[in-house]
Amino acid sequence: MPLERLRVDGLRVLTGVDCRLHPERNYFFGPNGAGKTSLLEACFLVGRGRSFRTRQTRKLIQHGRSSLSVTVDHRCAEGVRRIGVKVGPEGLSYRIDRQKGASITDVARILAVDVIDPSIHRLIEGGPSERRRFIDWGVFHVEHTYLELWKRYRRILGQRNAALKARMSRAGLEPWTRALTETGEAVSAMRAEYVARLGQAAAEIAGRLLGRRLEVVFRPGWQGSLADALRDDLERDVALGYTQAGPQRADLAVRLEGHQAADEASRGQQKLIAACLVIAHVREAWAAAGRSGVLLVDDPAAELDRGALERLLKEVEALPSQLLITGLSPDLLPVDPRFPMFHVEQGRVRGGGL
Numbered sequence: 001m002p003l004e005r006l007r008v009d010g011l012r013v014l015t016g017v018d019c020r021l022h023p024e025r026n027y028f029f030g031p032n033g034a035g036k037t038s039l040l041e042a043c044f045l046v047g048r049g050r051s052f053r054t055r056q057t058r059k060l061i062q063h064g065r066s067s068l069s070v071t072v073d074h075r076c077a078e079g080v081r082r083i084g085v086k087v088g089p090e091g092l093s094y095r096i097d098r099q100k101g102a103s104i105t106d107v108a109r110i111l112a113v114d115v116i117d118p119s120i121h122r123l124i125e126g127g128p129s130e131r132r133r134f135i136d137w138g139v140f141h142v143e144h145t146y147l148e149l150w151k152r153y154r155r156i157l158g159q160r161n162a163a164l165k166a167r168m169s170r171a172g173l174e175p176w177t178r179a180l181t182e183t184g185e186a187v188s189a190m191r192a193e194y195v196a197r198l199g200q201a202a203a204e205i206a207g208r209l210l211g212r213r214l215e216v217v218f219r220p221g222w223q224g225s226l227a228d229a230l231r232d233d234l235e236r237d238v239a240l241g242y243t244q245a246g247p248q249r250a251d252l253a254v255r256l257e258g259h260q261a262a263d264e265a266s267r268g269q270q271k272l273i274a275a276c277l278v279i280a281h282v283r284e285a286w287a288a289a290g291r292s293g294v295l296l297v298d299d300p301a302a303e304l305d306r307g308a309l310e311r312l313l314k315e316v317e318a319l320p321s322q323l324l325i326t327g328l329s330p331d332l333l334p335v336d337p338r339f340p341m342f343h344v345e346q347g348r349v350r351g352g353g354l
Helices: 036-047 105-112 127-144 146-164 168-210 226-234 233-241 267-289 306-317
Strands: 004-007 015-020 025-029 066-076 081-088 091-096 100-104 113-115 214-219 250-257 292-297 324-329 342-346 348-351
Touching: 004 036, 015 036, 015 348, 025 233, 036 066, 036 081, 036 105, 036 113, 036 292, 036 324, 066 292, 081 105, 091 105, 100 267, 113 267, 127 146, 127 168, 127 267, 146 168, 146 292, 146 306, 146 348, 168 214, 168 226, 168 306, 214 267, 267 306, 267 342
Parallel strands: 025 324, 025 342, 113 292, 292 324
Antiparallel strands: 004 015, 004 066, 066 081, 081 091, 091 100, 214 250, 342 348
């Protein structure tokens, strides 16, 4: 469900920004370094608790400032909710409807935010952790009970690893191994079910975007049953001091025409493949939970020819999401004049026409 208002202060170059947003589509234009991407970072920070450009959240704070703040008015089933996030010397904190103490989980339950940006190709060519994070957010958006299950698995994994490092006896390890098997299989089952639906949707989208066959296969992080894998790896786990097999090793195999996309696809193709995954995720979240959310599309023209750009925009514009799209100029990006266009320059935003 859409954002009605966005206020940002002290995030990178942005100062005193206050935008009224259209529930369907919004365009932001301006030169490089003007603050367009920072606006999208602000929205992502609210919904995910971090930036999509850096893992060091404090780097978002404007030079010379001690803190930043972002506030959104979000329309949902309960009406309009006001969500605020602040990053300062004490870290990141949330408020929902002026009530302190909210968490990223509380916010993510009511506001889904996704992004397609120029570095989205990292989802394809980056390490498995990028893809695991993508899977986990995807499963969470369609099944909220998943988060607690995943947290429980991580706690048990930590306890088993501590026992391994302490050279605990085989009998002492057994309770942790049984618990890890039970929760790990449950985590993996939910992931596998989600990826099966995601892969089918992504393949359909890829047919239109790339005109080529895309396969997305889930790799759970072990072969056979988890119980057998943990038993077979026990001696090596003891020697290494940590657990090898399990959901913490899961990954996605992404293939284009039967070949590994990370090895065979160009940068532009990798961007389109990753976009297929994000678009499929948004569609799955809508189908499973009726959650429309917000999709941030940063400089979609980068590394794409005109035809690919038009096909990508056609796909995202068909989604049941509110779109925030950035570009250098309306001349370089196909725009629909029915929707507001904002001009961003030197950290200030004007226009919009709402």
